[in-house]
Amino acid sequence: MKHVRSVARWVRTLRSDEGSAAVEAAIVLPALIMFLCMAIAGGRIVTSGAKIDSAAEDAAREASIHRTAGAAQSASRAAAAESLNDQGIKCASTSVSINTSGLSVPVGQVGTVTATVICTVDLSDLLLPGVPGSKTLTSTATSVVDQYRQRGD
Template sequence: MHSAAPAAGRLRGDKGSAAIEAAIILPALIMFICMAIAGGRLVTSGSKIDAAAEDAAREASIHRTASSAQSAAHAAAAASLDDQGITCALTTVRINTGSLSVPVGQIGTVTATVTCTVPLSDLLLPGMPGARTLTSTATSVVDQYRQRGD
């Protein structure tokens, strides 16, 4: 019977150690998971903003006037972001339509730059910024033989 007494004494000394280990590890694990979610949100948002810039540039390149290209590109970028489920705290779309006025037979391009501020504050991660601004630029070629607007 003497041999069981030391083992029982050791077991009593380990009481509560699992709770202490969990208290130490759990916050670090939660922080790691939140950082992974934030990183995933930024990566997926970046690719979706790339797609929105490409959509805006393509839409602008098929219009004949700079004003119609501007409004169509803004609408295309907004629709693309909305379709992909991206909610931006602030969205900016800039279109360079200078090449729409080149003469027929010359190649022109339209460039769209979409900037989206992706919110991160809902993750409640200490030290994480409240938002991150992502920018993407895409260029689309204007058909060189297409009629130009006035």
């Protein structure tokens, strides 16, 4: 009889769920943390992309209101830098290129200027395996030059 009771006790011990919550947490918690970090990285990339789009639009618009290519180049680079700064974007590296060929079309014809902003966003502070240390984002915007505005040489 004693033997049957000890076997029954042993079976109850095997079926007990003591400690299973700790095991489940140890399995699920790292996956949840990785998911959260991936969501933060994705959010940072999306919001940075929108802000870089805005900087490219600001740069293109600034270039389109100037009469000479030289003035347009310097003003649009300053506008892009100011826009990125105002929006709190800290790029590891930034490049702004402006196509001012639309400023050389004759008065009366429609011309456009195009600004391209390239920004490398730092992701290394997330410390997540599989996420690159940085992501390079590119945005291009075009603005129309007033067809009846005088242009410089």
